[in-house]
Amino acid sequence: MSTLTVSLDELKLSKTYRENSWNVRQLIHHIVDSHLNGYMRMKLALTKENPVVKTYEESEWAKLTDYDLPVKVSLELLESLHERWTYLLENLTAPQLQLTYQYPDGSKMRIEQSIALYAWHGNHHFAHMQLALNN
Numbered sequence: 055m056s057t058l059t060v061s062l063d064e065l066k067l068s069k070t071y072r073e074n075s076w077n078v079r080q081l082i083h084h085i086v087d088s089h090l091n092g093y094m095r096m097k098l099a100l101t102k103e104n105p106v107v108k109t110y111e112e113s114e115w116a117k118l119t120d121y122d123l124p125v126k127v128s129l130e131l132l133e134s135l136h137e138r139w140t141y142l143l144e145n146l147t148a149p150q151l152q153l154t155y156q157y158p159d160g161s162k163m164r165i166e167q168s169i170a171l172y173a174w175h176g177n178h179h180f181a182h183m184q185l186a187l188n189n
Contacts, residue, residue: 062187067125071185076116078186081179083121084112086128086135092172093139096165099155100146106156143169 067079076084091110098105115121151166163171 062125066187069186069189071182071189075182075186078183079125080116080121081183081186082125082132083123083128084116085176085179086132087112087115088175089132089135089139089172092168092175093135093142095155095163096139096142096168099153099165099168100150104154104156104162106158109158 062078068077070077087110091107095107098107146165151169152164154162154164155168156162
């Protein structure tokens with residue numbers, strides 16, 4: 055992601071991929087929020103039996119003042135988080151990949167499913183940024 059964002063000025067960071075969508079800055083900060091939650095959910099699943107995890111209001115988080123920070127702050131956090139998360143995931147056993155966490159609505163997520171979900175999620179929003187920057 056940093057290759058895409060290295061030369062972004064304020065105008066580019068404020069671009070959206072469609073009307074009323076998040077802008078590039080918000081997308082970057084959102085990915086970090088999401089992946090921090092994902093990391094914590096997986097760690098809970100590894101240390102507790104089927105823990106119930108908290109959800110969060112993404113659109114409300116995007117209104118908080120930390121979304122005004124320079125994207126460099128979130129990109130550095132994301133890079134460190136991904137390094138740590140990757141190390142954890144590369145060392146999981148087959149039985150650990152089957153461990154679950156549960157959402158408040160009762161639905162369960164296996165760690166192996168969660169890995170795929172968060173990989174997709176990052177790529178999904180990366181594509182949104184590419185669309186915004188090409189508009």
